[in-house]
Amino acid sequence: MIARTLIRSQPFIRAFATHAGPNTALPAALHLKTGQSFHGRSFGAPRSIFGETVFSTSITSYTESMTDPSYRNQILVFTTPLIGNYGVPSNKAPIDSQDVGVVLESEGIQCSAIVVADVAEKFSHHAAVESLTSWCRRFNVPGITGVDTREVTRLLRDQGTTLGRLAVGVDASAPAPTPEQYWDPSIENLVDQVSTKVPYHLNPDGDIRIAVLDFGAKANILRSLIRRNAAVTVLPWNFDFNSIRDQYDGLFLTNGPGDPSHCMEAVLKLRETLQMWGKPIFGICMGHQVIGMAAGLEAYRMTFGNRGHNQPVLALASSGSIKAGRVYVTSQNHQYALKLTDPFPTGWEPFFINCNDSSVEGIKSTEDTGKKVWGVQFHPESAGGPLDTMEMFTDFLGECRAHRLTLPMAATTVKLTSSHKKYAAPRFPEISVSA
Numbered sequence: 246m247i248a249r250t251l252i253r254s255q256p257f258i259r260a261f262a263t264h265a266g267p268n269t270a271l272p273a274a275l276h277l278k279t280g281q282s283f284h285g286r287s288f289g290a291p292r293s294i295f296g297e298t299v300f301s302t303s304i305t306s307y308t309e310s311m312t313d314p315s316y317r318n319q320i321l322v323f324t325t326p327l328i329g330n331y332g333v334p335s336n337k338a339p340i341d342s343q344d345v346g347v348v349l350e351s352e353g354i355q356c357s358a359i360v361v362a363d364v365a366e367k368f369s370h371h372a373a374v375e376s377l378t379s380w381c382r383r384f385n386v387p388g389i390t391g392v393d394t395r396e397v398t399r400l401l402r403d404q405g406t407t408l409g410r411l412a413v414g415v416d417a418s419a420p421a422p423t424p425e426q427y428w429d430p431s432i433e434n435l436v437d438q439v440s441t442k443v444p445y446h447l448n449p450d451g452d453i454r455i456a457v458l459d460f461g462a463k464a465n466i467l468r469s470l471i472r473r474n475a476a477v478t479v480l481p482w483n484f485d486f487n488s489i490r491d492q493y494d495g496l497f498l499t500n501g502p503g504d505p506s507h508c509m510e511a512v513l514k515l516r517e518t519l520q521m522w523g524k525p526i527f528g529i530c531m532g533h534q535v536i537g538m539a540a541g542l543e544a545y546r547m548t549f550g551n552r553g554h555n556q557p558v559l560a561l562a563s564s565g566s567i568k569a570g571r572v573y574v575t576s577q578n579h580q581y582a583l584k585l586t587d588p589f590p591t592g593w594e595p596f597f598i599n600c601n602d603s604s605v606e607g608i609k610s611t612e613d614t615g616k617k618v619w620g621v622q623f624h625p626e627s628a629g630g631p632l633d634t635m636e637m638f639t640d641f642l643g644e645c646r647a648h649r650l651t652l653p654m655a656a657t658t659v660k661l662t663s664s665h666k667k668y669a670a671p672r673f674p675e676i677s678v679s680a
């Protein structure tokens with residue numbers, strides 16, 4: 246206890262803190278459904294799991310990636326060899342109306358396991374309160390270290406995202422699972438598992454009303470809206486926004502895990518919104534895919550997706566802070582993408598294209614429609630990663646303000662409640678939804 250208090254209060258001591266836990270020496274294996282096995286040592290929770298094995302090329306921000314709900318049920322392989330060297334911060338944000346209650350992207354670890362070449366047992370950072378190992382253990386998430394992640398990544402790049410199992414406490418003589426034993430998370434509606442179950446409000450005193458459809462929102466998306474003084478109502482992913490749309494100045498669709506085809510209910514509702522409502526709409530990642538599908542585009546599963554904070558995208562059109570012909574470096578985490586068709590659906594145009602693989606990185610409504618609707622596959626909110634496209638939030642809210650409602654703020658029928666806030670400690674009044 247005394248040692249822990251000292252470690253928390255003394256950056257000097259913390260810099261040399263080690264957290265070699267009791268299960269560190271357990272053997273562990275990463276098995277892929279395609280037949281390859283990699284052996285190393287366990288850290289974090291001493292339990293075995295199945296999941297979808299994906300790789301991220303991010304150099305920093307393992308804490309933000311691991312708490313991103315879009316990584317739900319994925320075994321995350323970091324291509325950066327040393328992970329954990331700056332520890333893990335406290336996840337409690339100051340309680341004020343301009344924040345969402347967490348520092349990271351959600352309350353806890355969302356990926357099902359992590360694979361690293363070399364887990365750092367020593368960590369050093371002024372905000373760190375614990376090691377990666379102890380954080381994983383607290384959230385019951387297993388990790389494997391001592392694996393040749395370059396070899397795993399090359400395999401995943403060639404054969405595509407592959408079902409896997411992280412088996413803890415087994416040595417090289419233990420048999421790998423049979424192909425039928427692998428569990429495929431993409432058959433489940435993961436969005437339904439991570440979306441808020443009931444509506445809640447953030448920053449109710451903001452000057453503009455934005456409804457957010459929550460497909461598994463990263464906290465920094467909500468933060469980016471409320472720090473620009475939006476009053477935000479976060480709604481379940483399949484909430485009937487059309488029944489309350491007249492009370493809002495803009496609609497935002499968030500990121501979220503899994504296959505977008507599980508979200509057809511939201512796609513069909515959004516199709517009606519697009520036809521009947523003229524206010525600005527902005528979607529990120531899953532939200533962008535839902536907008537594209539509502540517009541008539543198809544989504545497909547990529548070979549290995551794009552995950553990392555170093556993805557270059559080329560702007561094909563100018564809009565707000567975005568200038569056609571410029572390359573922006575972006576943060577990404579996705580397995581699916583919209584199909585590029587020629588022609589594009591009437592009233593829509595490609596907005597961005599990926600410089601590496603030419604996948605669709607953004608779509609927008611054409612000028613002649615008079616509408617302001619955008620979707621981007623990348624994450625302008627970053628967390629972590631580059632801030633090149635962050636001002637798209639300012640652009641969106643600027644358009645919303647230009648068409649602002651004149652209703653008094655109290656006129657919304659989505660009322661506040663205190664239960665079921667996804668991120669925040671209880672600090673808002675009770676919610677009940679009257680249609």
Ligand SMILES: NC(=O)CC[C@H](N)C(=O)O
Binds near residue numbers: 315499578582
């Ligand atoms: N970050 C996201 O929203 C990801 C969207 C979707 N789950 C995909 O993998 O493509």
